[in-house]
Amino acid sequence: QVQLVESGGGLVQAGGSLRLSCTASGRTFSSYYMGWFRQAPGKAREFVAAIRWSGGSTYYSDSVKGRFTISGDNAKNTVYLQMNSLNPEDTAVYYCADRQYSGNVYTQGLYDYWGQGIQVTVSS
Secondary structure, eight states: OOEEEEEOOEEEETTOOEEEEEEEESOOSOOSEEEEEEEOTTSOOEEEEEEETTTOOEEEOTTTTTTEEEEEEGGGTEEEEEEOSOOGGGOEEEEEEEESSOSOTTOGGGOOEEOOOEEEEEEO
């Protein structure tokens, strides 16, 4: 069973930065995409960013483009999300996700495995 463990969340002031990490274990297949989603209080979970392991293509939502950077270390089965210029609207639980197959990178239903989530709180 694949397990995804997130780390790096916490409380930061507006304008600050955080770096999230997610490490996968127990994987018996080659991951196609790993990504990050987030869910703010009272809102649906939404796509944030993803990376395709083959070729290293990256994908971002419009709300984080230019502020967040996703990267990965395939040898460590780890994906990172560097978050800069944070604002209170970025406050949410952030989830790491992993999938084996291609398809629409933004569709959360196509991700096979999920982390438990980690809280990111940005104060004004």
